[in-house]
Structure formats: structure tokens, C-alpha cells
Amino acid sequence: MNDIREVEAVVIGAGQAGLSSAYHLRRTGFEPGRDFVVLDHSPGPGGAWQFRWPSLTYGKVHGMHALPGMELTEADPARPSSEVITEYFDRYERAFDLRVRRPVDVRAVREGTGGRLLVETSDGDWSARALINATGTWDRPFWPRYPGQETFRGRQLHTAQYPGPEAFAGLRVVVVGGGASGTQHLLEIAPLAAETTWVTRRPPVWREGPFDEEAGRAAVALVEERVRQGLPPRSVVSVTGLPLNDAIRQGLADGVLDRQPMFDRITPDGVAWADGRQVSADVILWATGFRPAVEHLAPLRLRERGGGIRVEGTRAVADPRVHLVGYGPSASTVGANRAGRAAVRDIRRLLEEEPVAA
């Protein structure tokens, strides 16, 4: 028999966005375990950070904001961010007694009875009056399709599987993608690889000088406008450009970051352009980003024609019980913090206004 457990709110995901939301739910008087639950399908604390490659040290992440209510102090910049942040999230969950349930995979969220949402999971069902979806993007790596892709005899992998630079020693590597991950992969791999080639769809946009708050706000506003229109969100980095730091300058000077336009097809031995040029490769590394992991929300039919979920603040326009935190404009550590607080404020108002169904 499947007993449905009832809570006021379910939080899906225990990354920055889910933990920030859980913290604010607690602060507002919701009791973990009784009034809300946090469900996460990863094996341990850390959200997506637990899966990031070892050479992504804490010193290399650009602007990790601490979770609300507890600073991340004295972290060694030389240690992998996967370790530093996982330990910090673990401490955080304990300090605020957030009682994250894991590994629990949320398979579907659908309309329940009495105006409630039914959350179906690998560990039974939950019924909730409100939902905070904080599932990030790591679980949905985006692989573009190119003609001939299936004929390639070498290895293809995505940033989500990047094992660190040693795996590419002595190999000819094509890196696809003009974001922060692509450039970081190239700078790490180039000294060990036999040859690297960098291809991007659009020429990279380098950002000179410091990234001040005003520029940050303008970038977030652009992504916000997209989700308000129901378009799929773009990453905040895609609108801010890439910072010209010392490592990037060096990569440009050395020719490691000599960007080529996107190839037109993949051959058994490499990649080829329409003008006849070819590059041989042992590996194609797709640093082509991620998409929001929201398939489990499909039964609620939140998606617009444009392919995205229309969101006002954090609230899904099509269903005010559903909040998306860490989605679109709040897909950064600082954005997720703010969005968690805003979602909880809104949910509290909703629950106070709506009479509890008998």
C-alpha cells in the first residue's frame, strides 16, 4: 500500500537553491520533516558541486556565494571545490537540521486531490500545497547534434563527464563551446595534449575590467526577460561574456584560445568544415552547457510554446503553487540565495490566503 505523506511544501533538490529555500522555510516557522521536506537524488550533500572535476579547485570558481546564515571561511583555494563545498553543505544541513532525504528521485509532480500537488518519488509519494523546484541543470547536459556524429571512431564526452586534464595526455582534442567550462578545459588540457582545437558557434565575447554590480544586474535582467516571455533561459554567463583574467590572456597569447568557427560535420577521424578543411581528433569534448532539469514537472503542463516555463519572480505563471529557484535569472549562487528567500515569502502568503482543503 502506498501511504501518501502530507506536508505544506516539498523542496526538490539540495544544491544552493534548495538549501537556501529550506533555510528560509525554517526561519519562517516551518518545521523540517513535519511541514516541509527536502528531497534529493544525489548520493551525498553538495548539489552538483559533488560531481565537479578535481582540477576545478575552490580558488578557480568565480564568485561562489555562501549560503544564507553561515559563512564559508578559511577554505583552502588549492583544494577541489567538490570537496570544499560538499563539506560546507554537509555542515550547513546539520547546523540548520534540514533533514534532507536522499537518495530520493522525484519522478513526477502532478495534480493531486483537494488542490494539492502529488509528488511521486522513488521512495513513495508526498502531497503538498506548494512546491519549490530547485533541481539545477547538471542532470541535463546539452549535446548538440551534428551530421556524422555517430561515425566518429574516437571518444566523445561532455563537461558533465570531464575527468580532469590527465585523461587527454598525448591526444588530439577538439573542444566545442565558448563558455567558462570550454575555456577552462582548454587551458588545462593544452599543456598535456598532442593538439587542441577550439570551436564555438559565435566568436567569444571577452569582458575587460571588473564586473560591477550594475553590469551584473543588467545581465540578470536580460535572462529574466526571457523567462517572463516563456522562452528557455540562457545562462547568465552567456550574456555577461567571459572575464579576461591572466590565465585567459596567456591562453590567447599562446594560441591555445585561437577560436575556430563551428565545424559542419563529424567524420570517423575528426571534424570537417564546408570549405574542405579537416582536423583529425581522438576526442571531442562537448562543453556545450546544460538545460534546466525539469522533466518531472511535465504533467503540470507549465511549458509555454516558446519551450520555457514562464516565471514571474520565482513563481510559475501557469501554477502559483510552483516556484522555480535556481532557474534562469537565479541560476547562480547569489541568485539562488535571493530566489530562495523570495519563493518562501510568496509561498507563505499563498498558504495563508488559501484555505486548507478538507
Ligand SMILES: Cc1cc2nc3c(=O)[nH]c(=O)nc-3n(C[C@H](O)[C@H](O)[C@H](O)COP(=O)(O)OP(=O)(O)OC[C@H]3O[C@@H](n4cnc5c(N)ncnc54)[C@H](O)[C@@H]3O)c2cc1C
Ligand atoms: C562547472 C560549473 C561551475 C560553476 N561555477 C559557479 C561559480 O563559481 N559561481 C556561481 O555562482 N555559480 C557557478 N555555477 C553555476 C552554479 O552551479 C549554480 O548557480 C548553483 O550552484 C546551482 O545550484 P542549484 O541548487 O540550482 O543546482 P544544483 O547544485 O545542481 O542542485 C540541484 C540538486 O537537485 C537534485 N535533483 C535534480 N533533479 C532531481 C530529481 N528529479 N529528484 C531529486 N533530486 C533532483 C540534484 O541531485 C542536485 O543535488 C557553475 C556551474 C557549473 C556547471
